[in-house]
Amino acid sequence: MGLHKVLKIVAFALAIIGAIFALMIMTGDDETALSMSGNMLYIAYTVLGIVLFLVLLFVIKGLFSGNIKKTIMTVGAFALVLVISYSLSSGSDLNLTPFTDKGLDVNEATSKNVGAGLNAFYILAVIAIGSMLVGGAKKLFNK
Structure with a gap:
């Protein structure tokens, strides 16, 4: 079976x-x-x-x-996006006192990690939308 x-x-x-x-x-x-x-x-x-x-x-x-080479290149590109998004995130551009006054454990490191995640999402979204547009344009012009 x-x-x-x-x-x-x-x-x-x-x-x-x-x-x-x-x-x-x-x-x-x-x-x-x-x-x-x-x-x-x-x-x-x-x-x-x-x-x-x-x-x-x-x-x-x-x-x-x-193809292991292609897989490693893809994983490396994703890791590069994560490194770039982490380096773009500052972590200090947020007023943390309202969160700490409520007893939430929010510090600059947490803010930096959240900012890095958002930056990575934005970068990957732009790449995905761009690849769909390029693929659609190629398909349109090849006919």
Whole structure:
């Protein structure tokens, strides 16, 4: 039996179990709903674990069966974007006193990390949109 068929059966079984738990939550009283929602979380954690395992498995399989040089270059380009976004982030351009007065542990390092994440998102979004536009333009002009 192929892996695709096994995964379809597992996905179908988990969907049925989830639907049964959801119906039990909707039709039960508050105490039953509270205990059943915990069971739904266990199902969600199980599905998340299966998905993460399969993603790692197929990434590693594809990494060793494909072009390793291209993969390393792609990972290096992503790391370069992260380094650039971290270096662009200052961390001191935010007034942190409202957050620290409320008891939140926000300091300049946290602000710098959040700024770096936002910068990386913006850079990757511009690259993605640009690549879609370039691909569409090439397709348009090649016809």
